[in-house]
Amino acid sequence: RAVELHPQDDWVQNSLGIAYSMVKQYEKAKTHFLKALLLSPEAVYYVNLADTHKVLENWDDALDYYLEAVSIDPNYHSAHNSIGIEYYYRKNYEKAIEHYQKAIAIAPENFVYHANLGDAYKKTKRIEEAVEAYQKALSLNSDDVLTLINLGEVFRGQQQFDEAEQYYLRALEAHKKQPGNQSIDIALNGLGIIYSIRRDYRAAEKYFQSAIEGNPQYSIYYSNLGDAYRNLQQYEKAIEIYEKAIALDENDDIVHNAMGVSYSYLKEFDSAIECYQKAININNSKAVYFLNLGDAFVDKGDLESAEIAYRTAVEKEPKNASAYESLASLLGSLGKYFQAMVNYQTAFELDKNPIHLSHIGHIYRRLGDYEQSIAFCQKAFDIAREQKDTNPRIPRYLGLAYNDRGTEFDSQQKYQLAIKDYQTALKYIDDDPVIFHNLYLSYISIEDWMNAMESLKRALELNPDNPVYLNEMEVLKNKLADA
Template structure:
């Protein structure tokens, strides 16, 4: 006799496992086997699932549902030929079974043939009475194809069947977000909240959309509603704290971050943000305390070491800053930001050779910021390596041809090299791009007591402009 799953849903599983431990063979209805197999597959216990399929097909050799579960396992194990053969047999028996098309679609999806998978799922959709799962599968296939509009529509259909399907809700918002349609996401979520006013997930997602649009007051209200709906919603407190930081309300942000620590175990990220807030408030000792807590909680969090580095750098404690940036680099030596900061510290320590090396690392790792080119060139000037400084500035101009600062800086390098004609050309091109910056250039010459250069360059430029 079949066991009643409503009476004790685990009873058939316990009975099956008891059978495996003995030589006895117990009888189960096909529905019992389906329940047992689903339990094992859903919990990642594939070997036990296969055992249950084996016993199930021995007792119910003609059961299509058990054979389809066998197909599911074959597909999971990438045994596509065997799965297709079994599906062909099943289709001859029951050609109107939508699960056959779903499993064929799964095979095509795993073969990266997503268009064919979509076609098969649409056929399944025509046969299915309950199409919730098929719309979800269609949504995933459209995501694989980068068709975010169709994916969005599919996941929206899922929410029409079950408005508590938060996985689909996240996917809908993801599609809006990827298409940068933040207004569309906001409108959709507001409509959803009209129907589900106490859905903390929707309020949380709405707040994130407002945050993306820099609508911080609206974002704050949304996260507050998320917290009202669920006062233990960790993500809502964290996002609310980020908004409060943006609004300059650092003390309130600290309260929110501390709440996340009370709700769950402390996280290095929460400690880091609390430290940043205290630093903004001028609470230097507390900032330092939380930065050290950050790296204590997670010694591999390179951002924590960078925060300590920046703290000491601002205090002009360059040797301490160097100690901590080296820790960050040891954790993530491919991070261009860390090498740039390392270069700045070496430059402040007047260790220009090491600064030169660090700037080169930063550039090689993809830091092409304007400031990096200018500061690197300055370091090379301090070592009197004017040829390298010239090359650095010319490289920088490939990225920023319209930035006057590079032209003026290159003019200065040419003067150091004794190449007054090229210096005049660069001053002229700099003035064409930004005439106001010429004052800074003159100040730089005066700082190094090169008054004669001012006279030569600007007298010549005056003659050139007169012509």
């Protein structure tokens, strides 16, 4: 009725546009906002028209009209905020920041503007500024759930897990006061991740399940829950949850790989191989998928296929030390010793892990080249000591190298040299009865009965039921008694 009486009244046309917007008749609303603008180009009419285009997903038109609004009224803070949002979703974060800052300069007490500014800073990795913006938003509205969640996400991303947990828990408390769809599942998932990092998988399970209840259509929550069950060694349950994740997103290569790992633990290698191959079909750029596939082939006994998988892993990530290590280990088991040593050397050059040198020494030991074996194992031991690396295999391999050279000296009747090597071996391995027994035999050969007795006693302490050792002890006791 008003528009019939006052068809040239811009306020009436604008009001009618608002009325149509409220009943979701956006095309009619757009028509009346345009009429209002033709009558009087007011900033508010441009904003209303922009809002309508936004609902209709005419993003470019919406941005243009918001920009027209602030060109007419540079102090229209909500329009600046809307422009910031439009630029944000276009990933033009610097322009978004510019307009959020303009909105804040005009209306500094509006917490939403500060929160939006924090979002843009977070996207540009300006973490300190993001935290400052979010905390300013909280100073204006301490119970804003989304801002609390965003602070939790920022601190988790910085691996400041205690701080992240505090904000997530505050978000849960604030959500109780104002329940609704406020992305609280993000906080629950974040808490689950934090407890997973702390290896409290039972607590993580609880939070991931709650996240799923809050948003049952988000596959990553099922994936995270599956990981928790896998870490709890509940592999069947993990697979069940992973299948739910795949039902929501069949192209999630990470989940297919994780399910393969669970099948591998269950020793269901054919199923594991199928999962790894699905992961590779989706994303063939990750070496870890080929490494897992190779491991499954090794477990199945298909070494030829394993070698192909490992070599592909090396091709995909030529700076991945683990890929060279896996390939080297397989080549060594196939008797391709030179190739194995080359790959161990490459692995060492990439990550400086001394265990790779120990493996080279171990191969030389197999080949009977004890001098080279000791040289590589000694170098590995020295590096490990510098790095404070406590890998028990490193001293063990060095001890075994000395022991084996000792047996060679013993076979050459160079008993004093053999004794010296056995004693050196025992500096690195003091719990191996075989080395003590070898030392005993060398002492027997030079008729050093007392040291022979002490060595045999130590062998028996470590292996008290060995019938050979027991018999030798009786013989030695009788010999000493006769003497």
